[in-house]
Amino acid sequence: MRTAIRILKPIKNFTAKNADEVYEQIKAISWENILDVEKTFAVDAVVFSEEFRHSKFVSYKVKDAIVDYFREKFNKRPSVRINRPDVLLNIHIAQTTCTLSLDSSGESLHRRGYRQEAVEAPLNEVLAAGMILMTGWKGECDLIDPMCGSGTIPIEAALIARNIAPGVFRKEFAFEKWNDFDQDLFDTIYNDDSQECEFTHKIYGYDNNPKANEIATHNIKAAGVSKDVTLKLQPFQQFEQPKEKAVIITNPPYGERISTNDLLGLYSMIGERLKHAFTGNTAWILSYREECFDQIGLKPTAKIPLFNGALECEFRKYEIFDGKYKEYKKQESEEGDKEYRPYASRERREFKPGEKREFKPRERRDFKSDDKREFKPREYRKPADGEWKPKREFNREREFNKDRKPREFRKRDNEHNND
Numbered sequence: 001m002r003t004a005i006r007i008l009k010p011i012k013n014f015t016a017k018n019a020d021e022v023y024e025q026i027k028a029i030s031w032e033n034i035l036d037v038e039k040t041f042a043v044d045a046v047v048f049s050e051e052f053r054h055s056k057f058v059s060y061k062v063k064d065a066i067v068d069y070f071r072e073k074f075n076k077r078p079s080v081r082i083n084r085p086d087v088l089l090n091i092h093i094a095q096t097t098c099t100l101s102l103d104s105s106g107e108s109l110h111r112r113g114y115r116q117e118a119v120e121a122p123l124n125e126v127l128a129a130g131m132i133l134m135t136g137w138k139g140e141c142d143l144i145d146p147m148c149g150s151g152t153i154p155i156e157a158a159l160i161a162r163n164i165a166p167g168v169f170r171k172e173f174a175f176e177k178w179n180d181f182d183q184d185l186f187d188t189i190y191n192d193d194s195q196e197c198e199f200t201h202k203i204y205g206y207d208n209n210p211k212a213n214e215i216a217t218h219n220i221k222a223a224g225v226s227k228d229v230t231l232k233l234q235p236f237q238q239f240e241q242p243k244e245k246a247v248i249i250t251n252p253p254y255g256e257r258i259s260t261n262d263l264l265g266l267y268s269m270i271g272e273r274l275k276h277a278f279t280g281n282t283a284w285i286l287s288y289r290e291e292c293f294d295q296i297g298l299k300p301t302a303k304i305p306l307f308n309g310a311l312e313c314e315f316r317k318y319e320i321f322d323g324k325y326k327e328y329k330k331q332e333s334e335e336g337d338k339e340y341r342p343y344a345s346r347e348r349r350e351f352k353p354g355e356k357r358e359f360k361p362r363e364r365r366d367f368k369s370d371d372k373r374e375f376k377p378r379e380y381r382k383p384a385d386g387e388w389k390p391k392r393e394f395n396r397e398r399e400f401n402k403d404r405k406p407r408e409f410r411k412r413d414n415e416h417n418n419d
Contacts, residue, residue, distance in 0.1 A: 002129040002156075002166050004109050008090055008101035009175075015096050017051055019061045022091075022098060026065035034102070034179065037070055040081035044103065047093045062091055062100070086177045106174030113169030114155065114223035117215045122149060123251050127308060128156045129166065131315060132249060134304060135284050139199050142246035146236045146273075148205035151216030151229070153249055158225035161199040169223065199228050201244070208235035237269060241277045248274075248283035254292055254313075264295045271296035274320050283318045 001007065012029060016022045035041055043062045045055040052058055063080055070077045088103040110126040132153065137143060139161030145153040159166055167173070168190070175181060205220075207213050213233045220229050252270065253263070267287075274283055275298065287293060288311050293300075302317035 001109065002133065002160070003126050004105075005126060006103060006105040006109055009104055011089075011100045011102060013097075013099050016093075016098050017096050019052070019057065022052075022058065022093075023061050023065045025098070026062050026100065027069050029069075029100075031066055031069050032073070035066070035070075035078055035087050036179065037074055037076045037078050039086035039177070040079045041066065041087040041089060042080060042082055042085040043089045043091060045091050045093070049093050049095050051096060052093050058091060058093065062089065088174050102175075102178065104173060104175040106172065107170075109167065111170070112166055112223075113171060114219055115150070115152075116218040116222050117150070123152045123308070125152055125156060125166075127306070128152045128251075129160065131251075131284065131286060131306070132157050132160055134315065135247060135249060135282075135317070137247050137249070139201060142201045142204065142242060142244050144204045144206070144242065144246050144248045145250050146206045146234075146239050146248065147250050147252050148207050148216060148231070149209075149212050149251075151205055151219045151231070153251070154203045154205040154216070154229045154231075155220055155223045155225060157203050157249070158199070158220075158223070158228040161201070161203070161228065162225070163195055163197050164193075164225075203229045204246075205229060205231045206234040206236070206239070207231075208233070236266075236273055239273045239277050241279065242281070246278075246281050248278065248281070248285075250284070251286045251308075252292075254288040254311075263289075264291065267292045267295035268297070271298055274298065274318060278320045279322050281320055283320060284315060285318070286313055286315045288313045 011034065012025065014025045016025060041063075043059040045058040045062070047053075047055045047058055067077045067080075084106075088106060090101045090103050092099045092101070110124050112125050115122075115125075132143075137157070137160075143154070143157045143161075145157075148154055156166075158164075176186070205216060207216065210233060213231060216231055220226055220231065252266065270285070274296070285293075285296070286306065286308065288308070293314070293316060296318070298318045298320070300316040301319050304315040304317075306313050306315045
């Protein structure tokens with residue numbers, strides 16, 4: 001589940017034409033099997049309907065139905081808590097089709113737990129993982145991010161290459177407070193690293209910003225992948241031909257949330273470096289502006305639309321080769337399937353020669369005063385003592401098939417906190 005934001009477990013599907021029908025359908029559920037009177041809960045509503053125009057009102061009706069159920073049956077009621085409830089419910093309404101679900105995630109799954117701090121406008125971890133998976137890279141060669149910022153792409157690449165579960169660094173999941181939660185089963189699954197594997201290549205992350213390099217170092221250490229990721233303070237202008245076969249996956253600035261003095265000059269330099277210092281390899285670049293892509297001066301062999309937040313971007317693939325393209329493809333086919341062969345099978349829109357793609361921000365619904373807004377990302381601050389520590393402290397680099405596992409460190413932290 002590297003690319004999921006949250007995972008919902010449906011409780012009930014039903015049809016409702018008005019709020020009273022929603023109330024009756026929710027109240028008909030045997031809630032004592034799902035929620036204890038002593039536990040807190042919250043309701044998140046997602047509504048796309050002409051009949052139900054206010055998501056907050058729907059949340060209130062679901063809450064009222066649950067509270068009334070417990071009050072009538074047990075003469076007691078569970079409390080509502082907006083922040084960090086014991087049980088988080090989600091109701092989704094599409095016109096008159098309603099689905100009530102348990103939210104198993106709690107915090108968004110893109111919050112892996114390894115990020116100590118972030119640079120300005122960091123790449124979402126889920127998006128970074130999805131980009132890597134789209135290229136088809138699974139650790140068959142070196143991977144380079146020449147503008148790595150806080151290290152999100154290198155870290156996600158290391159987790160993919162080693163097949164490390166992305167949620168292993170999180171402190172908790174919402175399902176751990178469910179009535180039917182099996183602690184022993186979860187501990188067994190959590191500590192099972194039998195599917196993890198060795199990674200024989202290297203991942204390189206470069207950036208010209210000393211602060212970004214420092215932050216990336218802390219994040220990589222917190223993720224336990226320092227052995228696999230090499231960081232270097234180096235501008236893209238100094239990028240040189242790698243000795244081994246490699247793939248570049250990078251997310252350069254595109255002048256929206258991060259400004260640069262010469263945006264077009266930056267992309268022109270990227271194209272120059274790729275042409276002269278990355279021949280025989282493949283580069284994937286995520287960007288937003290067509291004029292930026294034009295400055296690269298290379299013809300992409302794939303264009304994949306992706307949203308980076310509200311920005312409708314494109315993820316473009318560039319195959320860098322010497323000589324003629326036909327000769328390059330012939331040599332590639334003769335080498336067979338042993339070499340890294342990037343993602344190329346998914347259907348995508350074909351652009352006509354010379355066609356300019358118009359990039360537009362995703363349209364967002366106007367929120368009214370009583371609508372429920374999205375949660376803001378967590379802000380990370382440097383500790384007062386100036387020391388950086390992983391959320392789960394390891395006394396050594398993460399090793400495979402050893403007795404001390406992340407989950408056991410987590411248990412130890414809990415025991416320590418209860419002393």
